[in-house]
Amino acid sequence: MTEDAYxxxxxxxxxxxDPEKWDREWETMLRSPHLSGPNGPPFCFKHILTQHxxxxxxxxxxxxxxPTLLSSTCAMQRNMTQDALSYIASxxxxxxxxxxxxxxRRKHILxxxxxxxxxxxxLNEARAYCVPELRLSxxxxxxxxxxxxxxxxxxxxITYIPNKPRYISHSMWDSFAPEQEARNTTDEEKLALAELMVLRTxxxxxxxxxxxxxxxxxxxxxLQLIKTDHKPEKIDPDTKAMHETIQKHAFGPEEAKKRRQLEVSSAKARISQRLGSCSYMGxxxxEVEGGRKFSRCGACFVKLERQVLYCSQKCQKADWKLRHKAVCGKPLTFDDISTLPEHPANKRGDVSKPEKPADNFFANWDLESGVISLKFPL
Structure with missing residues (x-):
């Protein structure tokens, strides 16, 4: 199995x-030593890096x-925690x-x-990043x-939305991430590792x-997905031809053709269903389907095709003061986005506090054993 097996x-x-067929194909792939053993994290990192x-x-x-990927993950993790506490208590x-x-259990997990x-x-490809955790068996x-x-x-x-997610601990990832972070020098490498860890979470x-x-x-x-009008250039013809050859070899000409058609049609359907979200991290x-579309930062879109959306003038002004003024209409580096000001937790008045019974359940759990503390700025 090589990188192109992706x-x-x-x-x-x-x-x-066909969820059952989809899962069987995934299980076959996940049993590969490239993903199930200690080579899994570097293999996944190489895959994302190759795309860049x-x-x-x-x-x-x-x-x-x-930044939107990171902040939306933090918000989602906080909401998941609040729901789980409520279900445990009630x-x-x-x-x-x-x-x-x-x-x-299998029916609901699958x-x-x-x-x-x-x-x-x-998110589909991220299943390869979660081999130890998301094995259905x-x-x-x-x-x-x-x-x-x-x-x-x-x-x-859960009284506020954190600035960083809680990363899921596993020995392979706990050792790989900081070691790879220390070796990274380019924006491509830094972003690939950051995306890998956030998508896994x-x-x-x-x-x-x-x-x-x-x-x-x-x-x-x-389920919040990043809506964007940015369309990266197509893969060069030689690379595209190589990928098509790999698929023909793996599935046969007819099945490979069906897969390409399904990939194109499903991608169009997914993109058409995406809704924008406010870029202000507080x-x-x-957006609501069929409802009002959020306002877009004109400078970022015209100059860079960067999608920066705001639900209101209030959020736009708040984000301008907090972080957007420094990057508006400018090309970004990973160091730029990783050093943007964080939203101070004690100013987040839009997040409600949990019910008291949930607090009691939560206080009895030892969650620190599930935390991975990494140096790189995610």
């Missing part, structure tokens, strides 16, 4: 069409989108989950993974593994959140 991974568009190096405009687009979640049959991974290609047979994973992903203060938390709500018979939570409000 061209043959199960497609995001297949996840909802082979697609013109990919890094510039990624640098513009990364619906006896732990006991219900442990009493459920393996098949019942449905959650398929729903989340179908929404975006990068492990999660279904032992209910405690799922509950332990849930606790390790929950933040320890984002997918795990979304799967946990979707699973909980499905299991309890509730509607799925909102807000995170999303």
């Amino acid at each position: 061209r043959a991974i199960p497609l995001a568009g297949e996840a909802l069409i 190096r082979t697609r013109p405009g990919y890094t510039a687009h990624g640098l513009a989108a990364y 619906q006896n979640l732990d006991e219900q989950w442990m009493d459920a049959s393996p098949d019942e 449905g959650a993974m398929a729903s989340v991974c179908s929404k975006a290609r990068n 492990r999660l279904r047979l032992n209910g405690k593994i799922f509950l332990d994973l849930l606790r390790s992903a929950m933040i320890d203060d 984002k997918l795990i938390c979304y799967v946990l959140h979707f699973t909980l709500r499905s299991f309890l018979g509730l509607e799925p939570p909102p 807000c995170h409000q999303m």
